[in-house]
Amino acid sequence: MDGTSLTPEREKLNALRQLLPEAFSEGKIDWEKLKATLGEDVNFANERYVLNWAGKSEAFKVLQTPTSKSLIPAKEESVNFDETENIFIEGENLEVLKVLQKSYFGKVKMIYIDPPYNTGNDSFIYPDKFSESKADYEKRVGDKDEEGYMTKDGMFKRNSKENGQYHSNWLNMMMPRLYLAKNLMCQDGVIFVSIDDNEVHNLRLLMNEIFGEENFVGVFPWRKRTAKSDVPFGISQDYEWIIAYTKGYYGAGIDIERKYYQSHDFPNDRWRLSDLTTQRSEEERPNSVFEMIDPKTNKRYPHNPKRVWGVTKDTFQFYYDKGKIVFPDDYEFLNISIPSYRVFESEDKAKALKKYGSDKPKKAVSTFLSKDIGMSEDGNKEIVDLFNQKIFSFPKPTTLIKHFLNTNTEDDFIVFDFFAGSGTTAHAVMDLNKEDGGSRKCISVQLPELTDEKSEAFKAGYKTIAEISKERIRRAGKKIQEEINAEIKKIETEIKKLQGELPTEETLERISNLKSQISMLSTQDLGFKVLKLGESNFKQWQQIEGKDAKALAEQMKLFVDPVSESATIENMVYELLLKSGKDLNSKIENKDDFYIINDKELVLMLENATQEIINSVISKKPNKVIALDKLFKGNDQLKTNTVLQMRDAGIEFKTI
Numbered sequence: 001m002d003g004t005s006l007t008p009e010r011e012k013l014n015a016l017r018q019l020l021p022e023a024f025s026e027g028k029i030d031w032e033k034l035k036a037t038l039g040e041d042v043n044f045a046n047e048r049y050v051l052n053w054a055g056k057s058e059a060f061k062v063l064q065t066p067t068s069k070s071l072i073p074a075k076e077e078s079v080n081f082d083e084t085e086n087i088f089i090e091g092e093n094l095e096v097l098k099v100l101q102k103s104y105f106g107k108v109k110m111i112y113i114d115p116p117y118n119t120g121n122d123s124f125i126y127p128d129k130f131s132e133s134k135a136d137y138e139k140r141v142g143d144k145d146e147e148g149y150m151t152k153d154g155m156f157k158r159n160s161k162e163n164g165q166y167h168s169n170w171l172n173m174m175m176p177r178l179y180l181a182k183n184l185m186c187q188d189g190v191i192f193v194s195i196d197d198n199e200v201h202n203l204r205l206l207m208n209e210i211f212g213e214e215n216f217v218g219v220f221p222w223r224k225r226t227a228k229s230d231v232p233f234g235i236s237q238d239y240e241w242i243i244a245y246t247k248g249y250y251g252a253g254i255d256i257e258r259k260y261y262q263s264h265d266f267p268n269d270r271w272r273l274s275d276l277t278t279q280r281s282e283e284e285r286p287n288s289v290f291e292m293i294d295p296k297t298n299k300r301y302p303h304n305p306k307r308v309w310g311v312t313k314d315t316f317q318f319y320y321d322k323g324k325i326v327f328p329d330d331y332e333f334l335n336i337s338i339p340s341y342r343v344f345e346s347e348d349k350a351k352a353l354k355k356y357g358s359d360k361p362k363k364a365v366s367t368f369l370s371k372d373i374g375m376s377e378d379g380n381k382e383i384v385d386l387f388n389q390k391i392f393s394f395p396k397p398t399t400l401i402k403h404f405l406n407t408n409t410e411d412d413f414i415v416f417d418f419f420a421g422s423g424t425t426a427h428a429v430m431d432l433n434k435e436d437g438g439s440r441k442c443i444s445v446q447l448p449e450l451t452d453e454k455s456e457a458f459k460a461g462y463k464t465i466a467e468i469s470k471e472r473i474r475r476a477g478k479k480i481q482e483e484i485n486a487e488i489k490k491i492e493t494e495i496k497k498l499q500g501e502l503p504t505e506e507t508l509e510r511i512s513n514l515k516s517q518i519s520m521l522s523t524q525d526l527g528f529k530v531l532k533l534g535e536s537n538f539k540q541w542q543q544i545e546g547k548d549a550k551a552l553a554e555q556m557k558l559f560v561d562p563v564s565e566s567a568t569i570e571n572m573v574y575e576l577l578l579k580s581g582k583d584l585n586s587k588i589e590n591k592d593d594f595y596i597i598n599d600k601e602l603v604l605m606l607e608n609a610t611q612e613i614i615n616s617v618i619s620k621k622p623n624k625v626i627a628l629d630k631l632f633k634g635n636d637q638l639k640t641n642t643v644l645q646m647r648d649a650g651i652e653f654k655t656i
Helices: 008-019 031-037 056-064 093-104 134-141 166-184 200-211 316-321 345-356 376-387 398-406 424-436 465-499 505-522 549-559 569-579 611-619 636-648
Strands: 070-073 087-090 108-113 185-195 216-223 239-246 261-263 266-274 340-344 414-417 441-446 529-534 588-590 595-597 602-605 624-627 652-655
Touching: 056 166, 070 093, 070 569, 087 465, 093 166, 093 441, 093 529, 093 569, 108 166, 108 398, 166 185, 166 200, 185 200, 185 216, 200 216, 200 239, 266 345, 340 345, 376 398, 376 424, 376 465, 398 424, 414 424, 424 441, 424 465, 441 465, 465 505, 569 602, 602 611, 611 636, 636 652
Parallel strands: 087 441, 087 529, 108 185, 108 414, 414 441, 602 624, 624 652
Antiparallel strands: 070 529, 185 239, 216 239, 261 266, 266 340, 588 595, 595 602
16 A cells, blocks of 8 residues: 555556456556457567566666775674685675676686565665766765665665566666676586575576576475465465576586495405396386396396396396396395395496596485475574574575585585675585585675664664674684584594504594594684775776866876875775785785785785885786886886886886
């Protein structure tokens, strides 16, 4: 209800909608569809299979518009800033995605996002005011209150179902973000997107367009709750969907724990048993219809008419001579009633290595998600366990995210979540690394969206969703560290006990393995570095309209000193780092007069320039040097000499 009276026009539209719902699109009459429905002038313009919506072309313009924004380190909000490789970025995710394009292009192995579902009650960001200038847009999305928090008027808008472009608004929000996210994925990377019934149909079509229909991986139905009774039509929508796409190739697999036997006749290769029968009947495979006889005991084993042998009568002897067929009487430790097929561990490893690049056997991943994955109530419980109250609604359980992390056959890669919410993905990454000794790194992005003043989060002192997310990661890291300490103490007790026993080869190997476990647990990365989206440290050139001489004079000053008044040296280091294509975990060494990035990949000169400093920089033999042009002000000779010296040393030199 919107509080207005029903007009005759609206009454007629409602009646028509009841009669011809197929003639409406996003609440408005689609005249082409209406004519086709009535059998008049059935001639759709530009017929082709395509997803189209209001504002699509403008959304492409938003996607292609570059950003001048930068990321500003917030060390006081971070945990172990200088050593950690986990990253939390506070800011509007479309701008953040643009900022990361150069540094993280093709580097992300897995993306998981839980975007707004467009339920009609949620507010989300989308570039809807396409008529305004870029300057006005930047001003609007930069609106802040007295305490410096972004205002909802500037960033948000409730996308009501009564809105004339209800689905279009959501697509305009999602499309540019998914395009930019795809750029960050490596060729064998994968993206998982959670969604419910409101937009699942549009999301599939949109991702087909962006990633290619041939790169569709699967849809995972996730049961979020048990059935509710008070629901529309009497049908409880208990499932959400996780849609997965790859950029080019994704070789998923889940580790298989197999039981291998060691026997005297094959001392150098363990083995396991596999079913020697097939799912085919004797009619389907007549050449496998025979009575199998054990050459050692002459015992006979007739075939199963509905499930014949997996070898033929002609090839039986060949497989037996290779040791591939095991009879029930061959080994006392076996408990089998019919012949089985022997598979050597070396065969399993070779097959896994060829398929997955690892010799650990794996099996295909099912789209079925078991009860162990957890539901919304499990995500709520995790929040309550950490905060002692429910300060975030409907968080995903970490078990769900860990399941998708585990589908990746590697354990050292970048995970990206640009709708971080309460920080479930970062929590899941740290927890899984603790469990299996992996080295996954997580990049989380969350807008400082204001919490509702009536919410438990606001009452607990959390003014924004980003604050909740950061605090959740801190608390999760602390909890995991406590679990690690307890585990290490338990292992140390076991080592002490083993050291009091006879130093057999088996005992010494066990002690060595336990010490390796301690080393793995002790080096877990439970920190995260916080960076915030902010303005560039360098003044931006703006096109002057008209003949404003004063404004033009101000613009010309940029050639003299382009550094912003609010810039700091550290902030400039991170901005130039990103714009030079170096990632946020690059090694930064402060040499007082200059900064060395990743040993010798890049040197930044931001404070002073003397011949002595130039000589010191050249002695480091960097690949590239970037210096502020103003450092050479009044000393053209030094700049000229620097250019020549750098060129002679084979160093790329650039001033800004």
